[in-house]
Amino acid sequence: MNDNLQFTRLPFSVKTAFYVVAFLVLFVFSIIEAKGLLIPFTYSVLISFILYPMCRFFEKKGLPRMLSILICFLIVVAGLFGLFYFFSTQVVSIVREFEDFRGKLLNLVHQGIEQYNKIVPNSKLDDESLLSQSKKWFSSSGGSFLFGTLNQTSNFFSGLIILPIYVFLLLxxxxxxxxxxxxxxxxxxxxxxxHLLQDIQQVGQKYIGGLIIIIFIIGLLDSIALWIIGVDSPFFFGFLAGCLAVIPYIGTGIGALLPALYALMNHSPAMALYVLIAFWAVQFLEGNFLTPKIIGGEVSLNPLAAILSLVAGGFVWGLSGMILFIPLAAIMKIVCQNYKELEPIAGLMGDEITEGSEITTGNNEPKLPFWKKLFK
Incomplete structure (x- = not known):
């Protein structure tokens, strides 16, 4: 912590409190309205943190800065092209199976309704009505899914054009x-x-770099597990789950649910159960061993801070906010650690709240609950 950094203390008053609240409301409104500019720029800042060591490596070899950046870009583009080529065939095959998958799921709904009517004879469900509603839902959801996919794809490619420019100029x-x-x-x-700016750069680099390593390990372990179980397209589902792990708690659940549902439709309920157990084991390994060792407690957030960042990011910037607000919160934690007045906020965001001891009184005796004081 740098004790030299400090805020100017302002006297508390109703006027000061009003200004603070008004500033926060205006700030939230501004970042929501300017998300078209801020989201790609925030992505570019985090990406520049990752590419910075690589650029420095080439610059130390005597190459000009601009040429070093272009070489880094070529390496990244080559890697992305290889990943796209590897997964494209599996994506096409899964998309072709969507109609068959929908029919199997409707059949499963029909069987579930029949079993329910046998178990609860006094509560008859209308099989035809529910199936008709399910078909309408699949048709509408399929259309909305296709429209949403096209919309997200267009937004992705429009952002893909400006994002490398931001990264290039920042570097x-x-x-x-x-x-x-x-x-x-x-x-x-x-x-x-x-020193604070250097800490922010190192935190962003350590967090994003560690996250990429964790995504690769989770994707590899999940893919091996799916391959052993016998699920089709194991590497696609495995690395999809690894990529979804960037969204804490929610992403891992979705990443496990998709291959489990696929196994249920194409194989058996037992195989779907095996998939869920395998993914739970990988998630347990990641949460208790991989993340603490690779990212470290200095950068990582406690579950409360992570969930609050996740919800706030989803409210402000949608899916991109759910991804970006986690590393931004980690950077904010480091900033708070460098200001004495903000140290408690950093403590609330870190592991300190999970390691707290019992509250003690002035004479170092444990503080008794209220009901014990009455009968003491």
Missing amino acids: LYRTGIRKVMLRFVEQEYQLSFS
């Missing part, structure tokens, strides 16, 4: 950007602020 002008940002603080605090 190219990083030295000048740093110098200009130092001018926002007074001379006596510039060294501490420079």
